[in-house]
Amino acid sequence: MAEVKAREDVAAMLRDGTPYRAIQEALGVSRYQVIETRRHLKIPNTSTGSGRRIAPEDRPAIERRVVELALAGATFRQIAEDVGITNPTIAAIRRKHGLPNPGRRPPPSPPRRSIAEALAFHTRTGDDGHVHWTGPRNGRMAALTAEGNRHNARHVAFRMHHGRDPNGYVLNIDTCTVDGCIAGAHLTDNTIREQAALDALYDAIFGSDQ
Numbered sequence: 518m519a520e521v522k523a524r525e526d527v528a529a530m531l532r533d534g535t536p537y538r539a540i541q542e543a544l545g546v547s548r549y550q551v552i553e554t555r556r557h558l559k560i561p562n563t564s565t566g567s568g569r570r571i572a573p574e575d576r577p578a579i580e581r582r583v584v585e586l587a588l589a590g591a592t593f594r595q596i597a598e599d600v601g602i603t604n605p606t607i608a609a610i611r612r613k614h615g616l617p618n619p620g621r622r623p624p625p626s627p628p629r630r631s632i633a634e635a636l637a638f639h640t641r642t643g644d645d646g647h648v649h650w651t652g653p654r655n656g657r658m659a660a661l662t663a664e665g666n667r668h669n670a671r672h673v674a675f676r677m678h679h680g681r682d683p684n685g686y687v688l689n690i691d692t693c694t695v696d697g698c699i700a701g702a703h704l705t706d707n708t709i710r711e712q713a714a715l716d717a718l719y720d721a722i723f724g725s726d727q
Contacts, residue, residue, distance in 0.1 A: 652670065
């Protein structure tokens with residue numbers, strides 16, 4: 518078996534008296550990793566608490582005290598010394614009340630941006646006014662997530678430039694040959710294309726000078 522290197526985050530929790538199972542859950546490590554870290558760094562077993570059986574009439578008060586201390590940020594060792602129970606009992610109470618073990622951190626939430634801010638964050642302006650999408654995609658769609666919802670970035674760019682929602686498919690103007698460009702001025706919808714066709718027909722009949 519390959520040698521397992523000691524981990525400082527595991528060592529810190531061991532020194533706080535955190536039981537093996539709680540360390541495994543908090544850090545996503547194996548029991549073998551915890552054991553080897555203790556062995557390599559010669560960390561003594563600091564489990565505290567009397568190990569006494571909790572009387573049914575005492576359990577509500579003890580649980581309240583454990584929860585109070587846990588919410589205040591106390592370590593397993595501090596709770597055990599205060600309440601006089603074993604670390605596994607503390608861990609069980611924490612699980613019962615949905616309290617994460619010390620060392621577990623919730624994943625950071627992405628910054629909340631407005632639609633305009635998110636569009637600016639995920640785009641890059643190139644030559645000749647072209648705008649390139651640099652954000653995530655859902656298939657071929659440029660997927661913009663902002664204000665708690667997912668949006669089509671091309672529709673957002675169209676709306677911000679033309680001041681209205683697009684009618685039908687959003688396509689690039691004929692003179693824009695950059696694949697995926699989402700510059701608002703380079704985008705058309707059914708309404709714009711129909712008007713352009715009528716203008717071209719008018720010019721063909723009456724001339725462009727009329």
